[in-house]
Amino acid sequence: MELITGILTTAVLAGGVLALAALGEVLAERVGVFNLGVEGLMALGGVTGIIAVTLYPNPFFGFVMALLVGLGFGALFALATVVFRANQVLCGLALTMLGSGLAVTIGKSYSGMPAKATFEKIIVPYLSDLPIVGRAFFSQNILVYLIYLIIPAVISFMLFRTRHGMNVRAVGENPAAADSAGIPVTLIRFCYVTIGAALGAGAGAYLTLAFVPSWSDGVVAGRGWIAVALVIFAGYRPFGAVFGALLFGVITAIGYVGQARNWPISPTFLSMLPYLGTMLAMILPVFLWRRLRLGFTAPAGLGVPFFRDER
Amino acid sequence: MIDFKNMDRRRFMGLAGMTAASSLILPQFGRPAFGATPLAAVKEEDAVIGFGHVGPISDEGWTWSHHQGLEAVKAAFPKAKYLEVENVPFSADCTRIYRQMVSDGANMIISTSNYGDLIYEVSDRATDVAFMECDGHRKADNLSYYYIQHWFPTYVAGVAAGLLSKTGKLGYVASFPVPAVFCGTNAFLMGARTVNPEATLQTVVINSWFDPQGAKQAGTALIDNGCDFLFGIMDEAAYLQVAQERGVWAAMWNTDIRRYGPDAYVTSIVLDWNQYYVDQVRKRLAGEWTGGEGTLLPMGKGIDRDAWGAKVPADVAAKADAVRDRILNDGFNPFVGEIKDVDGNVRVTAGETMTPEALYTWDWSIEGVSGLKV
Secondary structure (H helix, E strand, O other): OHHHHHHHHHHHHHHHHHHHHHHHHHHHHHOOOOOOOHHHHHHHHHHHHHHHHHHOOOHHHHHHHHHHHHHHHHHHHHHHHHHOOOOHHHHHHHHHHHHHHHHHHHHHHHOOOEOOOOOOEEEOOOHHHOOOHHHHHHEEEHHHHHHHHHHHHHHHHHHHHOHHHHHHHHHHHOHHHHHHOOOOHHHHHHHHHHHHHHHHHHHHHHHHHHHOOEOOOOOOOOHHHHHHHHHHHOOOOHHHHHHHHHHHHHHHHHHHHHHHOOOOOOHHHHHHHHHHHHHHHHHHHHHHHHHOOOOOOOOOOOOOOOOHHHO | OOOOOOOOHHHHHHHHHHHHHHHHHOHHHHOOOOOOOOOOOOOHHHOEEEEEOOOOHHHOOHHHHHHHHHHHHHHHOOOOEEEEEOOOOOOHHHHHHHHHHHHOOOOEEEEOOOOOHHHHHHHOOOOOOEEEEEOOOOOEOOEEEEEEOOHHHHHHHHHHHHHHOOOOEEEEEEOOOOHHHHHHHHHHHHHHHOOOOOOEEEEEEOOOOOOHHHHHHHHHHHHHOOOOEEEEOOOOOHHHHHHHHHOOEEEEEEOOOHHHOOOOEEEEEEEOOHHHHHHHHHHHHHOOOOOOOEEEEOEOOOEEEOOOOOOOOHHHHHHHHHHHHHHHHHOOOOOEOOEEEOOOOEEEOOOOEOOHHHHHOOOOOEOOEEOOOO
16 A cells, blocks of 8 residues: 555656646647647756746746746747748757757756755645545645646636637647638637647746756756657547656656565666656557547647648 | 788788887887876976866765865966866767867866776877776776775764664665665665664665656655665765655765755765865876876775764764774774675675775675665
């Protein structure tokens, strides 16, 4: 029992990073833009969070500053891919390089320094005393509740329960049809790509303010790419992304717990698990979702820039 | 290309002559492996000293301590020029960085972590530049290695751990299965077993010297598994913070970082390179520096245990310090057989004392240490 609680506690905490980044990517891909810059955005968000709390020791301040930086770079990315209709893959890769490089340069003097303020645990009364899941799910920091419950619920409701959400999905599925129905395709794409990027940067701040908590070169460690893979695994659904992130958290935690419990498995193999998991997450949806007859396919307009005059 | 099939007598003679001549021009072919000829003296104002670090100097750990050494050298020889590179990667980039230092005119290059062939690639081709590799294993005319006898303070910390741990289960956050880690885990458990013969040590390998999130998860997993004393060899304080949060003890490496976990902090294996670096640079400038040396700095001169943590009971500190005094003053060496490995084979026979070289290259776990066996 203690074993499961331990794994779940770490998994929830570790998975939060992936969940928030993947939620941002869901938004971008739902409107038809492939944002491969998540890795760079997370690095920028992470370093912003640390610098902000060093200047003013309040974790919320750090988190909000990271969101703002994410908005800024997201707007830049959206300007290139949505307004100027540049190649999304190349722009995404460029954003990753720019973000990672810039973060290392800016964060040089903050490297290794522990965060001056971190998100404190909030213990939910009664629920946190539940066996097994109590400590894992109901005594975490406030961002965990936000990431696992509130943000996906809001996105889910918006996408699938409102007229605006229908428009948003239409933009991702068939921008030409959406355009002729009078939906402002460019505006919607621009807004959601930017918001998605902000969430990506927020994931970086979560990493440095709630999880690690400190900044160093390479702290993101490929999580941005895992988040991109998760979105495909999750079938472009917010709660799917959150669930997938939790699953990844469990896989990562098992790597450490396995060693601590001295399982007769090579530690090299155990630390390989998250990456093996990513490969599975890429392969499984191809036949699994199809066989289960779930409509988890990519938005039809994903990756295609929209030119009104080429209709 | 030399055409051996159609070689006539005249060509053969020509080739033989060339070989003979080249051995005259390139005298190192005929030189013995370790000539104790010092490198030529350098004037202080002309000297260029290069430092390459494995991590960032802001890590408050390993790299920070070497950076302090560099600062001490700078204070002693202010007229020399200094090059310092952080985050040297374990890749061809490392060779490029050190080659750049050589072409920038470096007279002495100090690599504060071991990069093996990536350095030798450069040092073999720049024979007038002194190379020093921390935790290295090769010697040459212009290449020395140096390290610290960390097993003694580690053993002292182990005694304290044995006294403080209630469960007898010690946890270790390891970087890689390398001699420094094998020796660290073994010495720590040997110290603990002098006061608690039932003690065991569980390691978690996180494949990095600097990975706060990895260390944090590893520490959490160890505590969840019943460990109430964490030790490790990390360049940052993540598992100390976990120990503080969960109310268990922790011993650290490199520097005094007790403020990240004041209640959990027991001690640290603290480094002090200042004197050693100043000496080496002085020798290089004076023309007294010779390669081919392997120096292991003893306890009290480069490495020691840190002042005990605030919550460590006085009697525990006194008992551990008594062992430290015996090592320092009476030449006490606890690394004496019989020592069995993790499979129960006797590896050091009864009465045999392990040499510093044997401790430095220790590559097997003693009985009671789990998780490192490859």
